[in-house]
Amino acid sequence: MFVHVDTRRRSRLCWATMLVVVCVVCFVVLALSGRAERIWIMLHWGTVPAHLFGTGLPLWEQISDPALLRLFTAIFIHGGWLHLLSNLLFLVIFSLPAERSLGSPRFLLLFLLGGIVANLIGAISLTGARVAIIGCSGAVSAVVGAYVTLFPRAKLGLVVPLGLYLEFVRVPAFVLIGIWALVQLLFSYAGASYGAVVWWTHIGGFLFGILFALFSRGAIERRLRG
Numbered sequence: 001m002f003v004h005v006d007t008r009r010r011s012r013l014c015w016a017t018m019l020v021v022v023c024v025v026c027f028v029v030l031a032l033s034g035r036a037e038r039i040w041i042m043l044h045w046g047t048v049p050a051h052l053f054g055t056g057l058p059l060w061e062q063i064s065d066p067a068l069l070r071l072f073t074a075i076f077i078h079g080g081w082l083h084l085l086s087n088l089l090f091l092v093i094f095s096l097p098a099e100r101s102l103g104s105p106r107f108l109l110l111f112l113l114g115g116i117v118a119n120l121i122g123a124i125s126l127t128g129a130r131v132a133i134i135g136c137s138g139a140v141s142a143v144v145g146a147y148v149t150l151f152p153r154a155k156l157g158l159v160v161p162l163g164l165y166l167e168f169v170r171v172p173a174f175v176l177i178g179i180w181a182l183v184q185l186l187f188s189y190a191g192a193s194y195g196a197v198v199w200w201t202h203i204g205g206f207l208f209g210i211l212f213a214l215f216s217r218g219a220i221e222r223r224l225r226g
Contacts (some may be wrong), residue, residue, distance in 0.1 A: 015108045016095035020088050023136060026076045026086050032153055047074040049123040056226030071123075084135075090180050091140050094147045094154060094173075101220055107143075114142020114208045125188040127132040138205035139163025148177055150220070192224030 047070045078084040099107040116137055118138020126133075147154075155170040 013200040014096075014099065015104050015111070016091065016099050019095070019136075020091060023076055023078065023084065023088060027078050027081075030077065042077060042079070042132045042134055043130075045070060045073040046134040047071050047123050048132050049126040049129045052123050052163045071116045071119045072112065074119050074132070074134050074140060075112070075136045075139050077132075078136075079134060084191055086183055087140050089135050090144065090176075091136065093176060094140075097154075097156075098143055098147045098150070102146070102216065103220075103223055106216060106219070110142055110146055110209065110212050111136075114205045114212070116143065117208045118201040118205035122201035125200040133201060137176075138201040141202040141205030142209035142212065143224030144177060144180060145206040146213040146216075147183050147209075148173060149210045149213035153190075 030041060033041065051070070052068065078087065095107070095111075098110075102110065115136055115138045118141060119133050122133045122138070151173060154173045156173050156176060
């Protein structure tokens with residue numbers, strides 16, 4: 001017997017909202033810092049490929065180096081309002097329904113592991129570079145990848161401004177994912193090094209999200225059946 005479970009129900013702890021708050025707070029702290037301090041924070045807490053690889057140390061020592069912590073901290077650092085808002089917009093759109101299906105603990109694991117894996121892939125693609133990989137783009141990419149895998153035919157509601165009026169419409173999720181991909185592509189041409197980081201972290205995060213959702217399908221079905 002299948003028991004209907006309202007997928008709109010929310011857990012007491014909504015990690016999607018908490019993650020948005022954390023990213024905004026970190027950005028405000030960074031914005032209020034002086035220019036020299038901002039650069040230091042980005043280079044010290046962002047993922048700098050040259051600090052992970054190309055150090056001349058054996059691979060095992062590189063893997064066990066505490067600098068790998070930056071794969072995690074870099075997720076919550078953003079360089080500008082456009083960078084922050086573009087990430088948070090799609091985080092809110094896709095994270096809320098994904099968290100309701102995955103459950104809060106599994107969603108948090110998806111977001112954090114997706115961001116770490118994406119930053120690692122970006123660092124590998126730019127081995128030896130001294131630019132900082134920052135932002136939750138890779139983590140959001142993982143959420144988008146998981147969402148499209150779990151809900152391939154889903155439609156999402158949007159509020160579209162039409163002059164003085166607001167119109168609520170439902171559009172296929174693939175339309176929004178296409179817009180998201182276009183935004184990432186535009187970012188990828190923002191600069192030579194920065195663009196390469198964005199592109200490969202997004203690809204890595206998106207693929208990680210797909211794999212995560214595929215391996216989690218059984219657990220998700222059991223959860224929705226109660």
